[in-house]
Amino acid sequence: MISKVLVTGSSGILGRVLYDKLLDEPDFVTYGLVFNRTTNAKKIKCDLRNETEVNLQLDSLKPDLIVHCAAERRPEIVSQNKTQAQSLNVGSTEFITKWAKENNARVLYISSDYVFDGTNPPYNEEAVPNPLNDYGVMKLQSEQLVINSNNANVVLRLPILYGIVEYLEECAVTILFKKVLDSSMTAPMSNYEKRFPTHCEDVAQTIVNMVKYLSKNGTGLPSICHYQAEEEMTKLEMSLKMAEVFCLPSNHIVPENPPTGTEATKRPFKSQLNCEKLKKLGLYHQPRTFSAGIKESLKTFLN
Numbered sequence: 001m002i003s004k005v006l007v008t009g010s011s012g013i014l015g016r017v018l019y020d021k022l023l024d025e026p027d028f029v030t031y032g033l034v035f036n037r038t039t040n041a042k043k044i045k046c047d048l049r050n051e052t053e054v055n056l057q058l059d060s061l062k063p064d065l066i067v068h069c070a071a072e073r074r075p076e077i078v079s080q081n082k083t084q085a086q087s088l089n090v091g092s093t094e095f096i097t098k099w100a101k102e103n104n105a106r107v108l109y110i111s112s113d114y115v116f117d118g119t120n121p122p123y124n125e126e127a128v129p130n131p132l133n134d135y136g137v138m139k140l141q142s143e144q145l146v147i148n149s150n151n152a153n154v155v156l157r158l159p160i161l162y163g164i165v166e167y168l169e170e171c172a173v174t175i176l177f178k179k180v181l182d183s184s185m186t187a188p189m190s191n192y193e194k195r196f197p198t199h200c201e202d203v204a205q206t207i208v209n210m211v212k213y214l215s216k217n218g219t220g221l222p223s224i225c226h227y228q229a230e231e232e233m234t235k236l237e238m239s240l241k242m243a244e245v246f247c248l249p250s251n252h253i254v255p256e257n258p259p260t261g262t263e264a265t266k267r268p269f270k271s272q273l274n275c276e277k278l279k280k281l282g283l284y285h286q287p288r289t290f291s292a293g294i295k296e297s298l299k300t301f302l303n
């Protein structure tokens with residue numbers, strides 16, 4: 001039985017939607033940790049790179065389940081500040097899993113399709129990871145900490161996310177809209193890597209389904225689960241769809257040259273996730289279409 005759930009990264013694009021959804025669930029008491037964004041007084045500030053701070057908060061809140069969302073998710077920033085990123089992306093997971101093990105709590109760790117190299121999709125949960133960049137390596141290290149610490153812990157791998165943002169640069173999908181809006185400039189976009197953009201509301205609902213299942217059944221969730229929406233798109237196709245849903249000019253949006261392989265930060269070509277495990281358990285929330293999701297996410301940014 002789970003009664004107290006703690007969401008780390010509860011100010012991020014995924015964490016804040018998840019936090020709000022869990023608040024609506026009468027069976028759970030929900031807490032949220034944040035770092036810089038402290039505007040919601042109910043959310044608690046905690047630097048997850050500091051073990052003393054982490055233990056202080058966990059000892060006081062005593063969660064039964066920690067949904068660990070906080071991370072530096074931008075691959076270039078991770079590679080440029082490797083030590084700092086390692087202490088957040090892996091160090092925090094070490095502190096959280098250690099506390100959870102000692103206090104009979106569980107961890108649901110949010111991971112990424114970037115643990116795969118993208119050469120042999122679709123990937124099921126047992127497929128052998130082979131990350132291409134530092135971010136993917138760190139996500140995989142955290143996955144292993146989580147799984148090895150307690151076999152009732154769960155890893156949830158996700159693809160590129162989008163949703164309601166505070167500013168367009170907040171996510172790797174909505175940032176494309178800046179170039180879509182400016183038709184005075186040619187906008188080269190990647191037409192190479194295949195992505196499966198997934199709305200945070202759909203992810204959050206799936207996580208709520210998983211938390212309820214864990215609470216009811218004790219265990220029974222696979223150690224690794226995959227969730228993603230079903231539409232395959234390149235960044236060029238996402239940008240053209242944004243123009244289409246708002247009837248904006250799109251002649252300036254053109255394909256950029258494919259990667260040469262010499263890029264500092266490599267990305268998987270097509271890290272499509274097979275989501276059968278969550279589907280079989282009836283926990284897979286049917287995702288919205290990209291057209292519907294992106295229209296809702298971007299409408300406030302139209303002048």
Ligand SMILES: NC(=O)c1ccc[n+]([C@@H]2O[C@H](COP(=O)([O-])OP(=O)(O)OC[C@H]3O[C@@H](n4cnc5c(N)ncnc54)[C@H](OP(=O)(O)O)[C@@H]3O)[C@@H](O)[C@H]2O)c1
Pocket residue numbers: 008009010011012013014015033034035036037038046047048049068069070071072073088110111112113158159160161162171172
């Ligand atoms: N976004 C994607 O496309 C994507 C794709 C696959 C997987 N994921 C994974 O999904 C999870 C959520 O990603 P997201 O896009 O929601 O991230 P995000 O919007 O970038 O939010 C990051 C969160 O981490 C918190 N944080 C940063 N530094 C911290 C620190 N030192 N101590 C405590 N908290 C700190 C931030 O807090 P403040 O804002 O308050 O500073 C924020 O709440 C991550 O684990 C990410 O790896 C994301």
